[in-house]
Amino acid sequence: MNASPRAHDKDTLDQQTLNRAYARWAPIYDVVFGAVFDSGRKASIESAEQVGGRILDVGIGTGISLMDFSRGNRIVGVDISEPMLRRARRRVIEADLDNVECLAVMDAERLGFPDNFFDVVVAQYVITAVPNPEGTLDEFARVLRPGGEIVLVNHIGAENGPRRLFEQCFAPLARRLGWRPEFPYRRLTDWAARNGSVRVIERRPMPPLGHFALIRFARV
Numbered sequence: 001m002n003a004s005p006r007a008h009d010k011d012t013l014d015q016q017t018l019n020r021a022y023a024r025w026a027p028i029y030d031v032v033f034g035a036v037f038d039s040g041r042k043a044s045i046e047s048a049e050q051v052g053g054r055i056l057d058v059g060i061g062t063g064i065s066l067m068d069f070s071r072g073n074r075i076v077g078v079d080i081s082e083p084m085l086r087r088a089r090r091r092v093i094e095a096d097l098d099n100v101e102c103l104a105v106m107d108a109e110r111l112g113f114p115d116n117f118f119d120v121v122v123a124q125y126v127i128t129a130v131p132n133p134e135g136t137l138d139e140f141a142r143v144l145r146p147g148g149e150i151v152l153v154n155h156i157g158a159e160n161g162p163r164r165l166f167e168q169c170f171a172p173l174a175r176r177l178g179w180r181p182e183f184p185y186r187r188l189t190d191w192a193a194r195n196g197s198v199r200v201i202e203r204r205p206m207p208p209l210g211h212f213a214l215i216r217f218a219r220v
Contacts, residue, residue, distance in 0.1 A: 040153035040206040041065050041124050043214050047151045047202075049073060053119030054101075056143065058108050058136075059126035063088025071099045076118070078106035108136045116145040124153045128183040134191045141197050141219060150198065150217040153206060156185045188215060 045068045048055050052073050057065060060077030061084045069075050075097075079085050082105050092100050106112055108123075108130055121140040130136045140150050185203070192198050198217040206212040 040212050040214065042068055043204070043206060044122050044124050044151045044153045045069055047214065047216060048120040048122045048149070051120045051149050054117070055120045055122060056111075056113070056118040058111075058121060058123040058140070059129070060085070060088055060103065063091040063103070065122075065124060066091060066097055066100060067095060069099065071097075073099060075100045076113075077103045078108070078111070079103075080105065080107055109139055111139045111143055113143045115142055117143045119145060119148045120151060121148070122151045125155070127152055127154050127188075133183075133187060134194075137188075137191050138195060141195055141217075144219045146219050148219045149201075150219070152188075152215045152217075153212060154183070154215070155211055156183060156213045185213070185215075192217060 041064070045065060049070055052070075054074045054076065055069070057075060057077045058079075060066070060079050061081070063077065063085075066075065066077065066088065077085075077088060077100065079088070085103055085105060088103050091097070092103065104112075108126065109132055121144050123140065127133050127136065137150070144150060189200060192200055198219055200215065201218045202214065202216040204214045206214055
């Protein structure tokens, strides 16, 4: 029997490390990452709204993306970090975002929603920052209706060259900060092939300098 991907995942992140990292980032996240992630965030929302309907935003964080969703869509946001979600809830109240159905503390690998519940699942800068990426993606596929889409925006590791060497050297520190810089694209395509219910329909480079990518999966 083949071992699970997680069994060979030498770069596994543990949840306690992630929780500490998120609590540290919460007060300054928008200032530090808001501009850097702006292009990818808006591109993922634009892709999600081409499908529309009920949209699950996994890793909603401080809720910075909530301001960009159309009021015509119903948004559910989840995050593992309560300090992050407190800021998101304040944002919903202050901006009177009546299209936000729910914000909840939730583990992305154990979503508390029924099968086929969402039209779109969006995860911005999440997949390289969860302990079990493949298990998390399985959950995304489970709660997605047939014909729906999973929209990811994430850093994708370089396959060769100086950037790959840098990512490998930087990896130990990055994991302490809460993410994997060397995450290869083939983990996503291998997962899709194993899962069998989704297929990749787009991979698009994102700023800055193509270090990030937007990846869309369709539920078949």
